[in-house]
Amino acid sequence: MTALPETKYGIDYMPTDVPGPKARALVGRDSHVMAPMGRVYPLVIEHAAGCEVWDVDGHRYLDVNAGIAVLAAGHCHPRLVEVGQAQLTRFTHMAGTDFYNEPMIKAAEKLVSLMPGGAGWQVFFSNSGTEAVEASIKLARYVTGRQNIIAFYGAFHGRSYGSLSLTASKPRQRKGCFPLVPGSFHAFYPNPYRPPLGSDPERVAETCLSFIEQTLFATTCPPEEVAAIVIESIQGEGGYIVPAPGFMRSLRELCDRHGILLICDEVQSGVGRTGKMWGFEHEGIVPDIVASAKGLGGGLPIGAMIARTELASKWQPGSHGNTYGGNGLTCAVTHELLCMVEEELIDNAAHVGLHLLGRLEELQLRFPQLGCVRGRGLMIGVEFIDPTSGDPDHDLAEAVMIEAFRKGLLVLTCGPSTVRFCPPLTLTIEQADEAAERFALAIEACVAR
Numbered sequence: 001m002t003a004l005p006e007t008k009y010g011i012d013y014m015p016t017d018v019p020g021p022k023a024r025a026l027v028g029r030d031s032h033v034m035a036p037m038g039r040v041y042p043l044v045i046e047h048a049a050g051c052e053v054w055d056v057d058g059h060r061y062l063d064v065n066a067g068i069a070v071l072a073a074g075h076c077h078p079r080l081v082e083v084g085q086a087q088l089t090r091f092t093h094m095a096g097t098d099f100y101n102e103p104m105i106k107a108a109e110k111l112v113s114l115m116p117g118g119a120g121w122q123v124f125f126s127n128s129g130t131e132a133v134e135a136s137i138k139l140a141r142y143v144t145g146r147q148n149i150i151a152f153y154g155a156f157h158g159r160s161y162g163s164l165s166l167t168a169s170k171p172r173q174r175k176g177c178f179p180l181v182p183g184s185f186h187a188f189y190p191n192p193y194r195p196p197l198g199s200d201p202e203r204v205a206e207t208c209l210s211f212i213e214q215t216l217f218a219t220t221c222p223p224e225e226v227a228a229i230v231i232e233s234i235q236g237e238g239g240y241i242v243p244a245p246g247f248m249r250s251l252r253e254l255c256d257r258h259g260i261l262l263i264c265d266e267v268q269s270g271v272g273r274t275g276k277m278w279g280f281e282h283e284g285i286v287p288d289i290v291a292s293a294k295g296l297g298g299g300l301p302i303g304a305m306i307a308r309t310e311l312a313s314k315w316q317p318g319s320h321g322n323t324y325g326g327n328g329l330t331c332a333v334t335h336e337l338l339c340m341v342e343e344e345l346i347d348n349a350a351h352v353g354l355h356l357l358g359r360l361e362e363l364q365l366r367f368p369q370l371g372c373v374r375g376r377g378l379m380i381g382v383e384f385i386d387p388t389s390g391d392p393d394h395d396l397a398e399a400v401m402i403e404a405f406r407k408g409l410l411v412l413t414c415g416p417s418t419v420r421f422c423p424p425l426t427l428t429i430e431q432a433d434e435a436a437e438r439f440a441l442a443i444e445a446c447v448a449r
């Protein structure tokens with residue numbers, strides 16, 4: 001484990017005081033595992049249930065990270081366990097792009113029923129969000145015959161070459177990987193808290209849209225050669241940023257004017273997380289292609305590209321495929337998960353999310369270091385700042401994340417200085433209160449240093 005330097009808050013980024021002897025021993029044996037991401041803190045999970053995790057030494061943690069916004073129904077939900085166990089004894093895999101199987105068909109039917117209009121869409125199953133984005137890029141190029149794709153600064157769409165060429169949240173994600181895919185352009189995400197291009201805070205949406213039309217289209221990127229614009233309906237890894245009102249609608253209109261496809265990357269914000277099935281529903285728009293993953297599998301690896309049928313039907317046999325997509329086990333669990341999302345999880349995310357947002361906003365009154373609390377449903381970000389300058393305080397966000405771990409709360413940072421809350425969508429009001437209280441203790445400990 002490489003120790004990083006002490007921060008101004010006096011916390012070693014990679015503490016060596018692993019919670020207990022069993023965890024310490026396992027961390028010590030980790031050297032055969034490649035860790036190109038580095039590890040954030042030494043959590044060694046033993047078992048978990050709902051929103052709670054226990055480590056190998058028996059310490060309990062409240063999990064408001066859910067394995068990076070994945071466990072939509074919480075850990076080991078009995079409904080998913082039952083369906084998964086039954087499917088494991090029936091069959092697991094039969095190459096869904098070559099053959100048919102009922103779990104895959106049912107998962108696709110359910111997913112389409114949860115799309116706008118409930119019909120007129122087709123699903124391509126992949127194994128991850130990255131692959132769902134790759135499939136989206138390929139389909140957009142294939143059907144439009146155009147090469148270029150526009151994404152946004154701050155975006156995260158994956159780390160394979162196509163998706164990495166759109167990812168633009170941290171230079172270290174691209175360092176050493178150039179050249180990337182030609183024809184990838186970036187525009188400014190309409191961040192209302194930190195308006196790009198010196199924009200008037202009231203005109204963030206207009207400023208960001210006009211950059212695409214007046215700068216990109218007018219100088220480097222002819223609109224008639226743009227296949228698609230790819231956008232997250234809430235920017236995830238970039239800092240849990242909710243776009244300025246009206247931007248997505250104007251973007252939809254701009255795409256329509258120029259025959260450009262609109263791809264919504266709902267990998268982090270979809271499947272009920274924001275209190276609606278898809279984040280774009282808050283914006284009153286309908287995209288042409290949607291990329292989904294994370295919450296979709298309830299913890300099993302699955303992704304999906306969902307495209308309008310008139311686009312998807314243009315693909316010829318052999319245009320795209322994979323080995324594991326449509327896997328019987330993952331699709332059976334996904335179908336059950338989607339039923340739960342529809343029956344209860346969307347409403348719970350909206351209800352408990354509003355409560356948690358309120359509890360975190362209250363903390364702003366106590367701690368001026370909390371520059372902005374924002375989000376929708378159970379996708380909430382708390383941006384840490386230096387209260388004197390208003391600049392992002394990266395060190396404080398990292399310190400609070402690690403201190404929260406020591407206080408039994410699992411969170412993760414994103415963007416330059418944001419701590420994200422993306423718990424299971426089963427989170428209760430009591431658990432939301434517990435999360436806010438433990439978070440406050442962590443902040444208190446860090447700012448007192």
Ligand code: PLP
Pocket residue numbers: 128129130131133156157158159232236237265266267268269293294
């Ligand atoms: N798109 C978004 C918005 C994401 O947040 C992520 C992962 O964090 C991805 C794509 C890539 O998904 P995966 O890690 O499943 O490949």
